[in-house]
Amino acid sequence: MPRPMTITEKILAAHAGLEEVVPGQLIECDLDIVLANDVTAPIAIREFAKIGVEQVWDPAKVALVPDHYTPNKDIKSAEQAKIVREFARAQGITHYYEIGCMGVEHALLPEQGVVGAGDVIIGADSHTCTYGALGAFATGVGSTDAGVGMATGRAWFKVPESLKFNVTGELKPGVGAKDLILHIIGMIGVDGALYQSMEFTGETIASLGMSARMTICNMAIEAGGKNGIIAVDDVTREYMDGRTERPWTEYHSDPEAAYARVYEIDAADVVPTVAFPHLPSNTRPVSEARDVKIDQVVIGSCTNGRYEDMAEAAAVIKGHTVHPDVRMIVIPATQQVYRDMMHTGLTDIFLDAGAAVSTPTCGPCLGGHMGILAAGERAVATTNRNFVGRMGDPTSEVYLTGPAVAAASAVLGHIGLPEDIG
Structure with missing residues (x-):
């Protein structure tokens, strides 16, 4: 009998062809998806060429999503995207997403059914851990590992x-x-979770929809996690049924599985929270941050760019206007989110409030484009990182919040809660 194992251990064991695995063990696994974007794919493609193989191991299991600097902001970014485009065409990549059908990769792939429960997924982007919300093992890797993965379909x-x-x-x-x-x-x-699997359980997690679960797993890397993961339940099945293109497999942790540590969290202790510069861990209650005046609000990204996030922000800002000292930028994460916003009136709500609504892109999240901060400026963002210079000038500041707080702050001109709006 194999030893009791966690979800992550079971998925890795299955993909390594082993009956069981133990923490610290080095294993080689079969991959289900290899992902890269317009920043990381060109490097992966160069490394792929060094290996000497002519074809990727499976053109249906490589996903290339130009989303970071697209629509291209300058000549250099256009050249990056061109490398990805030409490789995708030459290789017959099934999951290549050009402008007009692309989206922010970690919102797009689940939406399109490219990833599913039980998968092992590597992506040359740290927020690949998002897919753990579906009950998959998904983790970010370097571009060299992605290039090898594209060639061999395997990773250590x-x-x-x-x-x-x-x-x-x-x-x-x-x-x-x-x-x-x-x-x-x-x-x-x-x-706090350096190279560890963050498994989220409990009745509170079970009560959350898929969009919320993706937000949680997306930010596992911000605690140093190797991956974030949530067990498959009825919410997951409903999301994947009729959507996921390949058969999927459920894994559940054994009751006797060993954990390095178990954290018990009372949901009632959680309050509206903001992460101050310059770390996602520098958190405070929003109620203690009302003296922070802001210049910009960004709602979007792979963390909070799905329809549910847009609806949450729209519900707060409806009937109000953006503060005259604030620029508000709304970026739906995919074309489908963009379309749904238009059809349900959310786009009008944002436009009526004085916000700008963009085509899907990572854009300002990584200081790419469409919202770069000048010296000394402050932004509230629903993104995932607030490191020094993350959105522009090294003296600028990024404050991380959820969509409702971001929308309220846009109206108030300072960080605040929806109930602070008169």
Whole structure:
């Protein structure tokens, strides 16, 4: 009989062809998807060429999404995208997403059914861990590993230890998934889960929709996690049924599985939270940040760019206008989110409020384009990182919040809560 294992250990064991694995063990796994974007794919393509193989191992299992600097902001970014485009065409890549059908990669691939439960996914982007919300093992890797993965369909891993975050009780009104994951990161620190699997369990997690679960798993890397993961349940099945293009497999942790640490979290302790510069772990209650005046608000990204996020922000800003000293930029994460916003009136709500609505792109999240900050400027963003210079000038500042707080702050001209709006 194999030893009791966690979800992550079971997925890795299955893909390594082993009956069991233990933390710290080095294993080689079959891959289900290899992902890269317009920043990382050109390097991966160059490394792929060095290997000497002519074809990727499976053109249906490589995903290339030009989303970071697209629509291209300058000549250099256009050249980057061209490398990806030409490689995708030459290789017959099934999952290549050009302008007009592309989206922010970590929102797009689940939406399009490219990833599913039980998969092992590597992506040359750190927020690949998003797909753990579907019950997959998904992790970011370097471009060299992605290039090797495209050539061989395999990758080496050290089996991570697992941490369990058991969240119980009901979240207070106005408290969402972004507040919860910021609360957790603030609690354990940016290296609190270094090269460990963050497994999220409990009745509170079970009550969350898929969009909220993706927000939580997306930011596992901000605590140093190797991956974030949530077990498959009815919410997951409903999302994947009729959507996921390949058969998927459920894995559940054994009751006796060993965890490096178990965190018990009472959902009632979580409040609307903001991460101050310059770390996602530098968290404070929003109620203590009302004196922070801002210049810009960004709603979007792979963390909070899905329709549910847009609806949450729109519900707050409806009937109000953006503060005259604030620029508000709204970026739906995919074309489908963009379309749904138009059809349900959310786009009009944002435009009526004085916000700018963009085509899908990572854009300002990484200081790419469409919202770069000048010296000394401050932004509230629903993104995932607020490092020094993340959105522009090294003296600028980024404050991370959920969509409702971001929308309220846009109206107020300073960080605040929806109830602060008159």
